[in-house]
Amino acid sequence: MQLSRKALNARWAWTSAAALTALAVLVMADAALRAKSGYGAVDLQGVPEAWGIRLIANHWVDPADAALAGFGLGFDYLFMALYAAALYFGAIAARERFAPKPGRTRRIMAILAMAPIAGALFDACENALQMVMLTRGPNPVLAVLAVEATSAKFAGVLVGLALSLAAAGGFFVKKKEKAEDDA
Numbered sequence: 001m002q003l004s005r006k007a008l009n010a011r012w013a014w015t016s017a018a019a020l021t022a023l024a025v026l027v028m029a030d031a032a033l034r035a036k037s038g039y040g041a042v043d044l045q046g047v048p049e050a051w052g053i054r055l056i057a058n059h060w061v062d063p064a065d066a067a068l069a070g071f072g073l074g075f076d077y078l079f080m081a082l083y084a085a086a087l088y089f090g091a092i093a094a095r096e097r098f099a100p101k102p103g104r105t106r107r108i109m110a111i112l113a114m115a116p117i118a119g120a121l122f123d124a125c126e127n128a129l130q131m132v133m134l135t136r137g138p139n140p141v142l143a144v145l146a147v148e149a150t151s152a153k154f155a156g157v158l159v160g161l162a163l164s165l166a167a168a169g170g171f172f173v174k175k176k177e178k179a180e181d182d183a
Contacts, residue, residue, distance in 0.1 A: 005096065012089035012164075019082035026072060026079055033060075033068045041072035044130050048147045050138030057134050069134075073127050080120040087116030087157065090164025097170035112159055119156020125149040 003011070034040035037059040047053055060066045091113035099106035126149035129142050 008089060008093055008096065012086065012093055012167075015082055015086035015089055016164075019079065019086045022075070022079040022082050026075060029068060029072045029075070033065060033072060036068070037062070037065045041069050041076070044146075045126070045150045046147065048143055050133070050140045050143050053130070053133045053138040053143055057138075073131060076127055077124065080123045083157065084116045084120035084160075087119075087160025087164055088113055090167050091116065091160055094163040094167035094170065097167055109163070112163060115156040116160030117156070119153045119160065122149045122152040122156065126153060 030040035030042050034043075039056045039059045043056055044053065047056065060069045091109070095106060095109035095113060099109050126146050129146040129149065133139060133142050133146070
């Protein structure tokens with residue numbers, strides 16, 4: 001399916017707005033959890049040791065804290081889909097702006113556009129591993145795998161973000177060049 005530039009930009013805009021809204025909800029929920037218990041769900045991301053997971057889980061023994069932590073980890077799955085779509089559409093917009101004709105650069109940018117989707121899949125793996133450790137007990141191997149999934153997630157997100165920012169910059173540069181041509 002081929003999207004027009006207008007449709008692509010519209011999808012990029014609404015998925016970006018939805019992803020930013022979901023991010024705001026996650027940040028507020030995590031801040032509330034951190035204020036109540038001392039640890040937020042985001043704190044699980046950088047814990048490579050099983051004892052660190054146990055330490056955080058021990059701070060979430062209150063049912064309200066456990067529910068807020070569960071909400072954050074569960075709501076993150078919606079956020080994953082939204083940021084993956086927003087960054088994918090941004091990467092495709094960059095491809096259309098900087099490599100409009102068939103060729104090697106266009107193929108490379110098309111492959112790089114898949115990085116945010118891969119990042120979201122690694123994010124899903126990270127959350128699943130964290131949930132297993134929170135419900136069944138920490139495991140050193142799972143803790144290391146979760147940290148590796150986190151690293152892969154951030155790599156995919158950074159590629160998508162860089163391409164989206166390039167597309168946004170290309171959008172403004174193109175307007176400026178067009179304005180200079182009209183003068």
